[in-house]
Amino acid sequence: MDDIRKKLTGVFAPVVTPFRNDELMLDDLRYNLRKLADSDLTGYLALGSNGEFRSLSDLEQLHVLEVFAEEKAGKVVMAGTACETTRFTIEKTRKAAEMGFEFASILTPGYFARQMNDAALIGHYEAIADASPIPILLYNAPGFTGGVQLTPRAVIQLSRHANICGMKDSSPTGPDRYLTILDHATDFHILAGSANFFYASLHLGAVGGIISLANPLPAPCCDLFRLFTEQKFDEALDLHFRLSRLNAAVSGTHGVAGVKAAMNVMGFRGGEPRLPLIPLTDSERDKVREAIIAEGFNIW
Amino acid sequence: MDDIRKKLTGVFAPVVTPFRNDELMLDDLRYNLRKLADSDLTGYLALGSNGEFRSLSDLEQLHVLEVFAEEKAGKVVMAGTACETTRFTIEKTRKAAEMGFEFASILTPGYFARQMNDAALIGHYEAIADASPIPILLYNAPGFTGGVQLTPRAVIQLSRHANICGMKDSSPTGPDRYLTILDHATDFHILAGSANFFYASLHLGAVGGIISLANPLPAPCCDLFRLFTEQKFDEALDLHFRLSRLNAAVSGTHGVAGVKAAMNVMGFRGGEPRLPLIPLTDSERDKVREAIIAEGFNIW
């Protein structure tokens, strides 16, 4: 599985889905992907939380995946294929595999949060992994799933499945708890799901990150990873602090709408989120611009 | 709006959607509706949380609505029409209205829970109410939406919209907080969303309830409402306690899977939930049966 480890190493952008007046803008998505292709990003995640996958119809999701497949340009492409049910998640994962996606990142179900115990989640993921033509990544994000959280016990068991290759963790504490208990003989790779704990996670054994700031600021995110691999820890820590503060001002305060505003500031075509998510006001967008400048990043 | 108040008064069943081996069983649904038609239930909610609407494809949801439209049989029919976006919720609500549904019950969005502040939620509901041909009910259920909770301030503002006629509240504290602050001049009607606080809510001004136990046990639920209206409070309190204890053993412990098991015990065709929800084991189902008997309800 060395090849898988290599493919997962580095920084991924959970690419946003642009809208204008609630309409899906596939050309803007294409524009952004071509611009991101010039960066050192390892790859893209299509239809993640930042991709507002829950706000798209089934057909729209297909169209989004098609654009990614066409604009792959040598990057590693992952698709978010989670549905609330095992059955539909399998269907969507198979479709993504057919279209050329190399990994599926699968969020825990969340609607029936109280029922999502170890047995339910292990059964869910094992059935999907059995059926999937491509390796899958667990995706733990209690902030989007009513608090559902994969337990260390469940992760240990799932890590032994041959077709489950890793995990993205976006919980507030980061992936430390999982890294601690994983059997390092298993080929199971951890990706940090937030700029807040991306840098610390690297020190703890994560192979990379899928971080929303890589949408507007791919270069600094890749720089941080590079500084870590070069063991330039003082420079890395300084950059970590700058990115974390910016992340608090952008994603922490405004969620996807903030990421899109930052993209617009940086010359991408982020567009707007789909309602009920509300785009930033002009004054909020100005503050995002100021925060980017204040942390010393160049505006486009 | 006196007619609306009358239509919302009493007990509604949030009718479950039966599956077998993950397949949708429309005939079983039809069977259940015909059996429920003999009860004193005021009406049905199609595609609620107990209806596992998030576990159905768009096409399956349509098929479910068709069965309800055909099997209405003089009952008031509501449709759960919530999507994560304003746009798709409007589409689905219009479709339900075309098919003859009299009310739409609309759950708050929950995926981007942190962004669901008053402004986002008020904008969401006002846009839907403006566009809907039928009156809508707010549906507050933080347990299914990552903790999103309509604030009293938002409810007060929304209660003034001519096309928002009420609210179902399934939060752990029940609708007391809303009843307290509502302007009683407004035609806004509260339905309790759980057997736990249905009876107390009636004393506080709720017009009725949408309660999962009305799936397996429509008669006792309707009896409780009747005893309240007849001011037979000692009998009512005793029945409340019996239903609450049973609710804890069924819905509280097992969620939808428990409700379906209780239906099967009671001669309905509840079938199974869709995975990742796990059906009850035989021994769990026996305990549900025993709990029903222990509280003095007749088994079919």
Place this chain on the structure above:
Amino acid sequence: MDDIRKKLTGVFAPVVTPFRNDELMLDDLRYNLRKLADSDLTGYLALGSNGEFRSLSDLEQLHVLEVFAEEKAGKVVMAGTACETTRFTIEKTRKAAEMGFEFASILTPGYFARQMNDAALIGHYEAIADASPIPILLYNAPGFTGGVQLTPRAVIQLSRHANICGMKDSSPTGPDRYLTILDHATDFHILAGSANFFYASLHLGAVGGIISLANPLPAPCCDLFRLFTEQKFDEALDLHFRLSRLNAAVSGTHGVAGVKAAMNVMGFRGGEPRLPLIPLTDSERDKVREAIIAEGFNIW
């Protein structure tokens, strides 16, 4: 235990402890108790949460209890005697019994919240009840104890102890869950711990309430209880709504500091809370006054 039921029936004030410039004002406490003696209150709770018992030294607590013992005036007197340990709670309970207190109300420990499982809490309360010369009341208030909550299973077991006569519940959902599962053969009496659910709790079988608004407004709180016992439910519901709204504006918004401000508005000597609790600003106090007037209560 009929005598105990009678003593616990009705409204209790959890009497505040007045401070000025952080100094304990025993004369103001005495003044308040003499004024409250004219009301229909069943009794007083000394050293409750509203009494800021955790903000008093051991010696100050003793002085407060002495004032209550002297100013009993025919009312039933309870003492809050909770410490974090079993050992010191027993000492304090015995002391209160010696001084003439008729009941001890004992809050769950909260510092080591994660360790407060059924075994720890049952052991704690049984040891105290065994050692106490006076009957004790369990006091469940997760808002003050880091979320510690007595489980129904623990309450059922403790309700069977001959020296545990009841429970005050101040959790957000109110005592409904406990009322539902209690063996009604046991002499165990429930008191509601908030104006929010006091009225509904009476309909569900509670014998009374210990409610902070009884400090500034003893008469309306007693009126609500009387209207309930006279089965004047329309008038009772209206008064419930007025008291609940006021409670949200006073205790809900400002906690003990709000209760003290309302007392000052109503001619009591509430004084100030002890730091770090901050007294209300003049403008906040004016709003409390306006809220009292808006709900139709007479200002002193």
Place this chain on the structure above:
Amino acid sequence: MDDIRKKLTGVFAPVVTPFRNDELMLDDLRYNLRKLADSDLTGYLALGSNGEFRSLSDLEQLHVLEVFAEEKAGKVVMAGTACETTRFTIEKTRKAAEMGFEFASILTPGYFARQMNDAALIGHYEAIADASPIPILLYNAPGFTGGVQLTPRAVIQLSRHANICGMKDSSPTGPDRYLTILDHATDFHILAGSANFFYASLHLGAVGGIISLANPLPAPCCDLFRLFTEQKFDEALDLHFRLSRLNAAVSGTHGVAGVKAAMNVMGFRGGEPRLPLIPLTDSERDKVREAIIAEGFNIW
């Protein structure tokens, strides 16, 4: 303040307070301190959470402090001096200063958790810092204080006070959020409050940690710090994982009672916790012993 930074650098043990049959065992405390004196620990925290300070009378707290003052043996000594009120915290802090303690670690108040906003907490800490003869450390531990959490904004303001020299953070996410936003010109030093995030915190700029495992296992905790300072990151990461797993089995599962059991396994005199905390059963203690061995640490 270079001297302060030096004194806070490294590993501190939050020394437990031994009991037997609920009696305070000062000789056992003395024994443990003499044994810890041989380690590379930077210092001790007396009367911390692991010291069960809330379970001690005022007089017992004084006796504990006296033992620390006598057994200082060249170590840096901190005292936990938090009370629920500003007034009593100041008294206790002054007393600790008189007795020779060099720092006071002051937990946020927690009883009136809902009222502990920025204004209340900033006022509290500034008043204490103004009055204290010795520098103080903020102590953030939402698990012990009903969720009270110092906001970054409050910490920034407090970090500018000349007599507030740092902060211990025991929140589940660790001190990363504070490190990110601190003005590095200010002399403000962060100590990690758990073995879970001690190692990552060092990479992010923390100067050291106050960690419960340093009671039974001072040497490995000091080794981890040394390996970090020597930039032996592979060895450090391995040791971090071993200590984290052990911490989950000891402190995570059993709290203070687990720490004491581990001490007894390791030849210290941990004794028992005070009721209602329950000591480990023999079989639980055996599991702690096995966990220590499984992670490769030598048993005494």
